[in-house]
Amino acid sequence: MTATTLSAPASLSIWDAANSADARRPRSVQRQLGASDTICSRRAGYILAGTERTNAGDKRAAILGTYIHQGLLEDARREYGWLTERTVADGTLRGHIDVVQLDAATAARLPKRHRPAEPAAHLTVEDVKTKSSRVWDRVVRFGPTAAEMRQVLLYADLLRTVGFADVPGQRYLHRLGPIDVQRIRFRFVCRDTGEEHIEEFVFDEWLAAQARWWVDRVVEADSPEELRRDHDGPGLSVICDNCPFVHSCWPGVPPGRPAQTILVHDDEDRAKALADYVRAHERFREAKRVKEMARAMLDDSPEGNYGDNHLGWGGGNDKEESDVAAMVELFEDADLVVPMVPDEKAMIQILRRAGMVVPRRKAAGQKTARTIKVSRARKTS
Numbered sequence: 298m299t300a301t302t303l304s305a306p307a308s309l310s311i312w313d314a315a316n317s318a319d320a321r322r323p324r325s326v327q328r329q330l331g332a333s334d335t336i337c338s339r340r341a342g343y344i345l346a347g348t349e350r351t352n353a354g355d356k357r358a359a360i361l362g363t364y365i366h367q368g369l370l371e372d373a374r375r376e377y378g379w380l381t382e383r384t385v386a387d388g389t390l391r392g393h394i395d396v397v398q399l400d401a402a403t404a405a406r407l408p409k410r411h412r413p414a415e416p417a418a419h420l421t422v423e424d425v426k427t428k429s430s431r432v433w434d435r436v437v438r439f440g441p442t443a444a445e446m447r448q449v450l451l452y453a454d455l456l457r458t459v460g461f462a463d464v465p466g467q468r469y470l471h472r473l474g475p476i477d478v479q480r481i482r483f484r485f486v487c488r489d490t491g492e493e494h495i496e497e498f499v500f501d502e503w504l505a506a507q508a509r510w511w512v513d514r515v516v517e518a519d520s521p522e523e524l525r526r527d528h529d530g531p532g533l534s535v536i537c538d539n540c541p542f543v544h545s546c547w548p549g550v551p552p553g554r555p556a557q558t559i560l561v562h563d564d565e566d567r568a569k570a571l572a573d574y575v576r577a578h579e580r581f582r583e584a585k586r587v588k589e590m591a592r593a594m595l596d597d598s599p600e601g602n603y604g605d606n607h608l609g610w611g612g613g614n615d616k617e618e619s620d621v622a623a624m625v626e627l628f629e630d631a632d633l634v635v636p637m638v639p640d641e642k643a644m645i646q647i648l649r650r651a652g653m654v655v656p657r658r659k660a661a662g663q664k665t666a667r668t669i670k671v672s673r674a675r676k677t678s
């Protein structure tokens with residue numbers, strides 16, 4: 298049997314379907330604050346204010362994360378009987394907890410057919426997070442970010458104060474009322490290797506109150522613009538680059554200039570930014586010195602675990618470059634025309650050797666990169 302090649306429209310990308318489906322997900326359109334929206338105060342403010350979403354951003358990595366997340370949770374539900382994707386809500390917040398592991402005392406209050414096969418030692422709220430290998434080392438070393446911690450604390454707090462939401466499919470859980478969450482757990486999964494890393498914390502009421510206070514500040518604000526931008530803005534933060542409200546948050550940016558220029562209004566702002574620059578440069582200089590010293594000291598050390606860290610070596614391979622002579626031969630064998638474009642580098646060398654000035658002209662529409670020069674302010678007499 299021979300395979301028939303069917304032509305598909307060249308413009309059709311499978312991502313068009315994925316983006317359209319994602320835009321319809323409740324999370325993408327809801328006006329109520331999701332606990333996962335607490336990544337930035339101002340962004341949370343825009344959601345509550347119903348501000349128009351004008352930036353689609355690049356959601357491909359997030360969508361892949363959603364697919365993996367859904368698959369893992371569905372299999373854990375089927376194989377282990379875990380309570381997955383359960384809704385919690387109050388007047389302000391609404392979200393879905395990935396996993397709730399019930400302890401024996403709480404499970405015993407459920408009808409027999411709904412009890413987990415193996416109750417947990419502690420009533421635990423679990424969040425499954427997929428991460429790329431680019432950030433995996435940071436995840437393993439430092440665990441959840443402050444925003445991730447806030448999200449799970451809010452989920453746990455909703456369970457402790459309200460219980461499961463009264464929605465179809467979980468009415469038997471709602472009837473439990475508020476439940477005594479004792480632990481929160483992060484289950485990180487690397488999107489590229491499948492590696493799994495777990496971090497668990499005892500539920501801390503004071504930290505939960507802090508997370509709640511964060512939400513209350515957002516709710517109390519008269520407008521989103523009163524709220525802090527928790528990220529550095531487009532071009533410097535990938536969260537802002539993909540934020541649906543980036544245009545409302547960074548308005549009136551002059552063309553060709555960084556968005557952050559709108560933060561400087563007067564000489565006082567300039568003085569503060571310069572002071573930040575000098576301080577950061579000093580810290581960077583010292584950190585660079587320490588890093589270079591440590592790198593030099595380790596140069597002949599074998600790979601292995603030392604204390605909290607693993608030493609590995611990469612690189613050291615032969616570099617490859619284009620073999621122009623072989624390419625010319627290939628071109629000639631294939632009856633192709635060998636390009637005779639002037640070789641700029643060689644011409645400059647020849648002119649310099651002959652003691653002639655190399656002619657220069659302005660490159661149309663191109664500018665050299667602007668460099669900042671900061672030194673001590675001169676005293677005026």
Ligand code: SF4
Pocket residue numbers: 337338339340525526527528529530531536537538540541542543546547
């Ligand atoms: S653009 Fe950045 S700072 Fe502004 S709301 Fe969005 S995430 Fe927050």
